[in-house]
Amino acid sequence: MNYNLLETSIEYLKGVGPQRGDLLKQELSIFKYGDLLHLYPNRYIDRTKYYKINELFNNHTEVQIVGKVIHIKVVEQKRGKRLVATFTDGTGEIELVWFQGIKWIKDSLKLNTPYVIFGKTNRFNQGISMPHPELELLEEHKKNISSAMQAVYPSTEKLSAKISNKSMIKLMQQLIMETHALFTDSLSQDLLKTLGLISIKEALIQIHFPKNAEILAKAQFRLKFEELFYIQMQLLIKNIARKGKIKGFPFNEVGSYFNSFYKNHLPFPLTNAQKKVIKEIRQDVGAPAQMNRLLQGDVGSGKTIVAFMSCLLALDNNFQACMVAPTEILATQHFLGISELGKAMNINIKLLTGSTKTAERKIIHEELENGSLQILIGTHAVFEDKVKFKNIGLAIIDEQHRFGVEQRSKLWKKNHIPPHVLVMTATPIPRTLAMSLYGDLDISVIDELPPGRKPIQTMHFFERKRLTVWHFIRKEIAKGRQVYIVYPLIEESESLDYKNLMEGYEGISRDFPLPQYSVSIVHGKMTPAEKDREMERFSKGETNLMVATTVIEVGVNVPNASVMIIESAERFGLSQLHQLRGRVGRGAEQSYCILMTRDKLSNDSKIRMETMCRTNDGFEISEVDLKLRGPGDIMGTQQSGTLPLKIADLVKDQDILHYARHQAIQLLKKDPALELPEHQRIKNKLALLNKKATIWNYIS
């Protein structure tokens, strides 16, 4: 492919010019020929289908009608002028309406001459109108229609008054005419044949100008494959390179810390899933390359002990380990949990957070540098430059979505050789997404809950049933259980949410009065010490109810708390609801999650509530979440940028993604360094991709 041509600035394309060029650049980020080529249609319409006016009962997305203009008038109103043409096909009449280009259209419209009009219809009291229709003389239309399927470009819906779909099609014709001779494949002919793919040239022509539905499907498959294949190739190659190049510290010893804990101090038998994951980690850290593993485990699946035993492997090899959590509460929970696990083993474990006192901090710094501090647990305070390890061998990052990749790499830089990295997440990521985003990490999954857990029963109640819910809580408290009541706290409406929380707290304190009941409260405006005190009262069982914002979303572990009430549940996303629910169901008692919502719910909210009531499976929930919200949203805006997909859809195209990944793996197995002559184009393209953000800057 001649790259320079696709790099040509868009205004030079015949039919564009400076004015339209600016419009394309500003509104659609189309700067170059290449950008336009990869503006794919979002749907196709059948240009051989004609409607009759008397068939138009509802508002239609798009219809095509043959008929004549019989009358034109300019209507002047306070709001401005509009041109109205009466159009008939013999079965009825509709009004064609223009608000712009009035003079030009009025002068060029031919009365009583057959036209094909195309556009969206609106019904109003007196009849039907079609604003800004596309018009073509029937004679011309017959000449121009080469295929039944005509592309509709997403942009034209946005810019219809400025660049019609018809103009867009013309631009695309011009572009393809100028550039198509240069489209060449990066995949070898043999590979295309084996995979049954059409050529890139054919695919690009057919995606814009499909001859029929069958060839269009092939073109779409080809382009989606291309997109996903190269993303997978990039990720897999990164992984191979990391394993080859980035030396890690091999933990050769499985020594006394690990063995003595395993033999003498395990508080419970490990689940098979935990054993499997520990084995995977042992294999990784035992090899001379750096481990980079993502550990996924549903809420309450028992990740802490896996993290702890991984730390023991580091200690056995005279390395320090460090565990970082996104919030102070969570870091403290980990510290307590890990200290408890390690209590019989005389290990120096310390906690470093924003609120660690200077004197304690000084000791931590010293002990880290002289190596006597073996496991450091903390928040982002650990990333500070002042914090220097003698020899950090393992870094465990919990809930990595909240840390940027950059922050993570700060930990790496704390050594001349980067430590092994274990990233833990309780947010289940659907496999498809994990594959696309973390294809460069190895993935372990704890897919089994500790035994004896009763599935949490989830119920959805409307506000008007609050008394029933209160009655239920009283019964549970009478059995000795504890209850969480969680309120949303969303940044944009923070003060209002805060008010709701405090009002809720007052109401609850009234409905559950002392001395029979006692209520704790934890929210973001409290100092860490206050939060800790309240959390402690609750975890010791001194209070029956805990009113909180989502600060308790992760990591809180009070096994006796068996009821979770989520207020305004419609305002939470699915994964957040699932995380919150995970705070209960940690003991042997039957646990409940009650979702309280207002009476009127949107469709999406209904699906969220139904999903929560139907399943406890975090992966199933995240699949639904992915469908409702789309991948970008799930990962947060930061990550969505890493998926520069133009045509593939991670929800709908999972099969193609798996296929593309499989093919990428096969290819790299055969030729890991891409040395074979038939892979040179792939190699070249990958080299270019590493320089550019998206694969679509290049075709071949």
Ligand SMILES: Nc1ncnc2c1ncn2[C@@H]1O[C@H](COP(=O)(O)OP(=O)(O)OP(=O)(O)O)[C@@H](O)[C@H]1O
């Ligand atoms: N194999 C096991 N058998 C019995 N209990 C277990 C087992 N593994 C973990 N547990 C217990 O299950 C509870 C949850 O474990 P842990 O806190 O490690 O979960 P988690 O995966 O970190 O969950 P979250 O992400 O929600 O904090 C703890 O009380 C822990 O002691």
